[in-house]
Amino acid sequence: MHNSGLDIDRIAFFGRTYTEYLSMFDLDGSVLKRGRILDCPAGASSFAAEAHQLGLDVTACDIMYNHSVNELIEKSKKDIQHVFEKFDEAEHLYVWDYYRNKEDVIALRKKALKLFSEDFPAGFKEKRYIHGELPHLPFPDKSFSLVLSGNFLFLYGDRLDLDFHKACMKELVRVCSGEVRIFPLVGLDAKPYPYLDEILSFLDFAGVKSEIVKAPFEFQKGANQMLKISL
Numbered sequence: 001m002h003n004s005g006l007d008i009d010r011i012a013f014f015g016r017t018y019t020e021y022l023s024m025f026d027l028d029g030s031v032l033k034r035g036r037i038l039d040c041p042a043g044a045s046s047f048a049a050e051a052h053q054l055g056l057d058v059t060a061c062d063i064m065y066n067h068s069v070n071e072l073i074e075k076s077k078k079d080i081q082h083v084f085e086k087f088d089e090a091e092h093l094y095v096w097d098y099y100r101n102k103e104d105v106i107a108l109r110k111k112a113l114k115l116f117s118e119d120f121p122a123g124f125k126e127k128r129y130i131h132g133e134l135p136h137l138p139f140p141d142k143s144f145s146l147v148l149s150g151n152f153l154f155l156y157g158d159r160l161d162l163d164f165h166k167a168c169m170k171e172l173v174r175v176c177s178g179e180v181r182i183f184p185l186v187g188l189d190a191k192p193y194p195y196l197d198e199i200l201s202f203l204d205f206a207g208v209k210s211e212i213v214k215a216p217f218e219f220q221k222g223a224n225q226m227l228k229i230s231l
């Protein structure tokens with residue numbers, strides 16, 4: 001049995017649905033209606049697309065959004081296949097509660113991709129999808145009242161170093177006037193991000209209030225907490 005976790009060679013370009021976002025980030029109407037929301041990196045998530053249909057003001061940002069929609073669809077299909085080929089070796093690191101089985105997860109990743117790709121061309125023109133590369137985002141200070149960052153920071157801590165994480169924290173805080181939520185706090189090996197204390201001290205030193213709070217969602221074992229930064 002492979003014990004080191006999900007053994008993938010790249011940061012996957014795929015995404016999650018609106019309903020999965022509500023659980024991961026413990027969101028409800030009162031939080032979502034506070035104002036402009038940033039999802040970064042959004043990948044091929046359908047959060048922005050579905051939220052737009054509901055009349056919410058969501059901007060999605062990702063390093064990959066300088067590609068055409070067809071390139072993004074191809075890339076995402078390959079990454080879904082790549083990740084879930086490797087998945088069986090790491091299945092013991094997951095809780096089968098929110099999702100019934102692997103097929104269920106794949107179906108949701110594909111649903112997110114479909115809704116994302118249907119919305120992307122118009123949304124890109126309307127500037128709801130913006131190309132950007134952390135840790136330098138193309139938004140003025142305090143542009144958003146809520147910033148969501150899922151399945152990137154901490155999760156890929158084996159290849160993104162501590163300085164990169166600190167720079168990203170600073171940048172997500174810079175573009176936000178209300179609250180930043182980051183999920184999960186574990187790596188691909190389902191172990192807690194090893195430098196979380198350094199990150200908390202870094203935020204504290206910068207005069208920013210942060211706390212670790214429970215999220216009503218767990219897929220990777222133990223990945224049921226998020227970092228909430230209040231500004």
Ligand SMILES: C[S@@+](CC[C@H](N)C(=O)[O-])C[C@H]1O[C@@H](n2cnc3c(N)ncnc32)[C@H](O)[C@@H]1O
Pocket residue numbers: 011012013014015016040041042043044045061062063064132133134135149150151152
């Ligand atoms: C696994 S996806 C997460 C997408 C979504 N937030 C979710 O929870 O499903 C990770 C994303 O990070 C993007 N990414 C990688 N490096 C980045 C960077 N430096 N700046 C912005 N996006 C980046 C990838 O293109 C990919 O879409």
